[in-house]
Every structure is written in structure tokens, then in C-alpha cells.
């Protein structure tokens with residue numbers, strides 16, 4: 001083999017985490033575009049949920065003081081980022097199963113970069129998906145009743161919460177023996193959280209015992225915050241609660257995920 | 266003699282109580298190929314995983330180029346390449362993207378990583394498929410891409426876990442040539458294999474391991490000498506003939522033969538001239554063989570004679 005002059009990049013510790021994570025995030029984003037199922041789960045499926053609730057169930061659901069589509073879209077936004085996080089669990093389980101994690105561990109890269117890269121790619125995906133869902137929402141009659149800054153603040157809360165979820169689901173992915181199991185482990189967490197919530201129906205329509213859970217779990221709290229920012233109404237209380245939940249998850253979940261990653265092989 | 270890889274009293278027990286390594290030690294001379302041979306489950310992959318810092322040993326010590334695999338893993342990682350037993354490549358990326366990513370994670374700049382990727386694709390004859398998603402690659406192509414990935418950082422020490430399993434004879438030869446070139450350039454290679462022929466062709470030293478312990482070590486010639494003779498396989502016209510020939514040979518003092526159905530296996534302990542004796546003998550008892558073949562002692566024979574049990 002002929003020798004060619006190769007340039008080794010000289011970077012400090014922090015910079016190398018950032019660069020390594022960016023390289024791995026790029027890899028995950030390339031995969032997102034190339035894998036049909038990934039594209040389906042992050043775009044076609046949420047669109048189907050919008051159509052389903054807007055035109056099939058929506059007529060039967062009474063929401064006080066606003067149109068159902070305005071009520072629905074914040075719920076759809078949260079559901080979309082939450083379901084998208086399952087991809088993180090599946091992807092990491094696959095990396096482990098296929099021996100990629102093993103290869104990464106033999107490279108002189110920063111260990112934290114794999115999870116940092118994966119979750120960063122999720123963040124980029126969520127920006128794109130939320131943009132797409134906003135457009136779809138507008139097409140089916142959704143309107144923002146506040147103003148642009150409030151709407152963007154809502155998107156911001158969604159992204160922070162989704163970022164925390166990515167870390168949570170990466171723990172599932174690192175604990176599963178294969179990608180199918182990762183998917184199976186994700187849904188029992190996801191279904192009660194998204195459907196026993198304020199995302200699609202008013203909590204007041206649920207039986208009393210369920211209301212206690214539905215009112216206080218994080219998905220409902222984030223839905224309520226986003227809804228208040230996009231539909232109008234009192235915002236401070238729900239927004240603060242949503243931020244506290246996200247911050248708490250971001251303090252707890254990444255170290256747990258890192259711990260799981262160290263012990264994954 | 267400079268030592269590139271050193272391991273001492275390595276012990277590794279997996280969850281569930283499997284003792285994969287049980288006090289394994291080895292030393293690999295710099296600039297040579299070291300062959301690690303062993304039946305399935307003997308601990309070859311576990312050894313490679315510890316030496317490449319992927320897994321930590323329960324006890325014992327190991328170092329690569331003087332750097333401790335547990336205490337100085339980053340130093341070790343900067344100097345090694347690993348091609349694991351199963352191709353670890355990203356199916357969703359193209360071959361070029363895979364190698365560029367590995368290059369960047371080896372701290373090369375993006376431009377350099379791409380340059381190196383293209384060079385390696387050429388060496389492993391993957392240039393035509395460089396931009397195709399790895400999903401569309403055949404098993405052998407994946408394997409070659411995986412090997413290319415192990416060479417991205419031009420590592421002075423290379424670990425290859427069964428590198429030619431699943432390659433066709435042509436690709437196997439080509440890989441052997443690549444390994445020989447690398448070693449000529451000073452690279453140290455530790456390779457595991459199931460094929461005696463492969464270790465024989467490439468390795469300066471061979472270690473045979475079983476149940477996580479070393480059971481034999483030596484140059485290929487030494488090991489084969491210990492194994493003894495080539496084996497003659499005779500296929501007789503009938504089982505009765507085979508039995509009769511077997512008895513005749515035993516009567517003349519050669520007892521280590523195997524008779525099964527119409528086949529007789531005789532180790533040529535007396536060297537090639539024993540063949541004439543054998544044919545004369547068959548003439549005397551009036552049983553001509555139907556078919557005849559001569560084979561070198563196989564890895565099965567090595568395992569059988571060293572471990573006392575057949576490779577699983």
C-alpha cells in the first residue's frame with residue numbers, strides 16, 4: 001500500500017467530544033433518510049394520526065372553547081416526538097447487536113460521543129419533523145391563536161422534552177438484547193403515557209382514578225404547556241412545570257444512559 | 266526481540282458463570298504474525314476483546330506496545346486496528362461513508378479520512394461499490410470492508426478475529442497477501458483462525474487454546490512435528506476387505522489405525538517409504554483398494570491429539 005500523507009486533527013478534550021459526536025450524528029441522519037421505515041415512522045405515521053383524529057375521531061370529541069384541530073395539534077406534536085424516540089432505542093440495540101459498539105470502543109474516540117451523537121441526531125430530526133407537522137396542521141385547519149414568539153417557545157419546549165426522552169429511550173435500547181425487543185420494551189412505556197394523557201381528549205372526560213395519573217404525568221404537562229402557548233390562555237404555570245420536568249429528566253437520564261453504556265458489553 | 270503484545274494470567278468470567286479465559290498468557294513478537302488457534306468457545310474472541318480494550322478482564326494484565334489495556338485504553342486504541350469475528354459495518358451507509366466515519370473517529374481530518382477511505386477501497390477491490398449502501402453488499406464484500414476499516418489508521422498492531430471465514434478462495438489469498446505486505450512493513454498481527462493451513466502460511470508463532478487456557482505453543486513446524494505423520498485413507502471394495510486389511514496391518518505392529526465401514530486410515534509413521542510396504546501387504550492379502558488418498562494432519566487432528574476431544 002502506498003503511503004499517503006494524512007492529517008491528524010489536534011483537538012482538546014471538549015472539542016473532540018463535539019467533533020466525534022457530530023460525525024456520529026451525521027451517520028444517524030444519513031440512515032434516517034435512507035431507511036424507509038425510519039422515514040415512515042417519523043413522517044407518514046404522524047400524518048396518519050393527524051388525519052385519523054382530525055376527521056375520524058375528532059367529531060366525537062368535545063373540547064370546550066376552541067376547535068378540535070387547535071386542541072389536537074399540540075398533542076400530535078408531543079406524540080410525534082415521543083414515538084420518534086423509539087427509533088433511538090431500536091437504533092442503539094441494533095448497534096450493539098451488529099457489533100458496531102464493539103468497533104467504536106476499539107477506536108480512540110470519546111466514549112460519550114456515541115450517545116451524544118445519537119441524541120443530537122434525534123434533535124435535528126425533531127426540528128424537521130415538527131416543521132413538517134406544523135405544515136400538515138395548517139393544511140387541516142390548525143391556527144395559532146397567540147403569536148409567533150409564543151409558538152416558537154412552544155416548539156422550544158417540545159424540543160427540550162424530546163431531547164430528554166431520547167436519553168430515556170437510549171437506556172431501553174442499551175438494555176435490550178436486540179432491536180425487536182427494544183421496540184417491544186418501548187411501547188408499554190409509551191402507550192399509557194401518550195394515550196392516558198391530555199394529548200387527544202380532555203382529561204376531564206376520563207374516569208376519576210385515571211385523571212390523577214393523566215393530569216400529572218409529564219406528557220400531559222408538556223402538552224398543556226404547548227397548548228397554552230399556541231391556543232392562548234394562562235401559560236406561566238404549565239410552562240414552568242414542563243420545564244421542571246424536562247430539567248429533572250435531563251439531570252437523571254443521561255448519567256443513567258452513560259452508566260448503561262459502560263456496562264453494555 | 267521486542268514484544269508488541271503481552272498478556273499475563275488473564276481471567277474472564279461472563280455472566281452465567283462461563284469461564285471464558287482461565288489464566289491465559291501470551292507474548293507476541295513485534296513485526297510478526299501470531300496465530301491463535303482453538304475450537305469454538307475456547308476463548309479466542311474474548312482474548313481479542315480484552316486486548317483491544319473492548320472488554321475488561323476480571324484479573325490478569327495485558328499491554329499493547331507497552332500501554333496497559335485497562336489503565337491506558339486511549340493510548341492502546343490509537344495504535345490498534347480491529348476486525349471482529351462478524352463484520353461490524355453500518356448497513357445504512359455506503360462503503361465510502363463507513364470508512365470516512367471510522368477515519369474521522371480515528372481523529373483524521375475529514376479530507377484525510379476521505380483520501381484514506383478511497384485508497385483502502387481500492388486495495389480491497391471495492392471501488393466499484395464505494396457509493397452503494399452496504400445493505401447491498403455480499404457477505405464477502407462486507408468482510409473486506411470491515412478489514413479495510415481496521416486499517417484506516419495504519420495501525421502498528423492489528424487484531425483479526427477469523428478474518429477469512431466466509432471469504433472465497435480468491436479473496437482469502439488476496440487477504441493473505443495484504444497481511445504479508447503489512448507484516449513486511451513492520452505491522453504486528455494477532456489473528457485467530459480455525460484453519461491450520463492459514464496459521465501455517467502466515468504465523469511465525471502459533472498458540473493453541475482450549476477452555477481459556479493455552480495447551481500448546483510453537484512455530485507451525487514444531488506443532489506439526491508434534492502431530493506426526495500424514496494420513497493415508499484407503500477406500501476398500503467392501504467392509505470385509507477393510508476389516509481384513511486392518512487386521513493384517515495390526516498383526517504387523519501398527520495399531521493406531523482406524524477402520525470404519527469400508528475405509529481404513531493409516532498414519533504414515535514410517536515416512537513415505539511405508540507406502541510401498543502398505544501396498545505389498547494389500548497384495549499379499551489379496552485386497553486391492555478402490556480409492557486412495559493422502560492428507561496432511563488437519564486441525565481436527567491437532568485438537569484431537571492436544572485436547573483429547575473433537576472440536577465442537
Ligand SMILES: Nc1ncnc2c1ncn2[C@@H]1O[C@H](COP(=O)(O)OP(=O)(O)OP(=O)(O)O)[C@@H](O)[C@H]1O
Pocket residue numbers: 279280281283284285303304305306307308309310311312350
Ligand atoms: N457475552 C457473553 N456472555 C456470556 N458468555 C459468553 C459471552 N461471550 C462469550 N461467552 C462464552 O465464553 C466462552 C468463550 O467464548 P469466545 O467467543 O471467546 O470463544 P471463541 O474461541 O471466539 O469461539 P468461536 O470459535 O466460536 O468464535 C464460550 O463458552 C462462550 O459461550
Ligand SMILES: [Mg+2]
Pocket residue numbers: 309310311350426
Ligand atoms: Mg470467536
